[in-house]
Amino acid sequence: MARISSGNDGLDTILRGGLPSRRLYLLEGSPGSGKTTFALQFLLEGMRQGESCLYITLSETSEELHAVAASHGWDLAGIELFELASAEAVLGGDRDQSILYSWEVELGETVRLIEEQVERTNPRRVVFDSLSEMRLLAQDPLRYRRQVLALKQFFAGRDTTVLLVDDLTSSRGERDTHLHSLCHGVFTLERLTLDFGAARRRMQVQKLRGVDFVAGYHDLVIRKGGLDIFPRLIASDHERAPAEGIASSGVPELDALFGGGPMRGSSTLLTGPAGSGKTSIAMQFLIAACERGEPTTMYQFDERVGTLLARGGQLEAQLQHYIDNGCLLIRQVNPAELSPGEFAAMVRAEVEKRGSRMIVIDSLNGYLAAMPQEQQLILQMHELLSYLNHHGVVTFLINPQHGLVGSMSTSLNISYVADAVLLIRFFEAEGRIRKAISILKNRGGEHENAIRELRIDGRGVRIGAPLTDFRGVLTGTPEYTGAARPLMEERGAG
DSSP states (O other): EEEOOSSSSHHHHHTTTTSSSSOEEEEEETTTTTTTHHHHHHHHHHHTTTOOEEEEEEESSSHHHHHHHHHHHOTTTTTTTEOOOOOHHTTOOOGGGGOOOOOHHHHHHHHHHHHHHHHHHHEEEEEEOHHHHHHHOOOSHHHHHHHHHHHHHHHHTOEEEEEEESSSSSTTTTOOOOHHSSEEEEEEEEEEOOSSSSEEEEEEEEETTTTOOOOOEEEEEEEEEEEEEEOOOGGGGGGGOOOOSOOOOOOOHHHTTTSSSSSSTTEEEEEETTSHHHHHHHHHHHHHHHHHHHEEEEESSSOHHHHHTOOSHHHHHHHHHHHHHSSEEEEEEEEETHHHHHHHHHHHHHIIIIIEEEEEEHHHHHHHOOOHHHHHHHHHHHHHHHHHHHHEEEEEEEEEOOOOSSSOSOOOOOOOTSSEEEEEEEEEEEEEEEEEEEEEEEEEEEOOOOOOOOHHHHHHHEEEEEEETEEGGGTTOOOOOOOOOOOHHHHHHH
């Protein structure tokens, strides 16, 4: 069947090519969900294609529509507007004289004027806003549904694609299933108010006959320029040949922990208490990738970018150098303002447009704040990591643990999703706080099972010898069992 663009790239992707033309569609949603903006985009796309377009408004005035368009920088000069703000404009002042009920006259005259406007302009695209006004005019549910069916039959013989808008206010927020059966496709927009942060919006395709669309919810935002819809990421749609090779950190001892280094197209979970050096380890891998000329991206959910770069260490100075030459991009992310679908779209843009070969997400706690439903977050993270793996991207996920020493826990158990898990722990020895590092798993192949000392100082990231003289290091309260001998910093100084 012939397809036309809906005017929204995201929805066209969800529909795998656009809307079947010459059909009747229902766009439903509560007030503020973006229906008018979506409808105007639909008509503006038709105008760009050289089609005649008609906007029939029973609820909003033409002045209000122009105000909405102006807020997005749009000009509605090429769109025919048919305004019917009230029945008074149709019936004049003598409507009380009829022996018929006034609502019978109002509905009949309203529909007659609409049909006359369509006959005169012969539009290719029509928006009818809104069905709630017709429902009020009809009074009786049966009469209302008959009238909608009559409208469908009226447009059936024309080369016209019709979009019916319903704000659900007159049906107590309940969806009209009978109306759903009349329409070729049904699109639902939702506006969700969270306890904190901006309102979230999402949409789904309830039905679309004859089209294999992407089902489920898709996040969206309203920006200047219209609705941005972010299709739900399905990793299986992006399968490629497996990537080969490893991504070295530039520190031989660190690479040895991985059995040579993280594999291309793999994800590594860096976990440990706050301040243990997880971000510094990730920075070391970013710097090594930039030295190889590979574009990299770091998403900062927790620490401010300015604070990160103001540390003044060797790693931070190198980061600034690669930020300046464009090899490294650090994006500050506000989880209170960003939906998970929009974040996935940001990552896809970095991979497909900028060619990013390494991505760091710091941290998963901030990402969790963007989606309070933990189980859904794990499912979406699994899809995102699978997508990155298909593109050969090396991904590092930073997941802070609760507590500093002793028993620790995490609010998000995502270790089974990652291909490798690197654990950092504090431990005490000789009256000093020290750090231990170890690889707990690595699906990419063999890895060291030793627990080594980690030190991050002015010389960068350093990995010491295995802590063979200690027992219980990973508990945070180890017992020293060896003979007295110098530890890492003294040997390094010598």
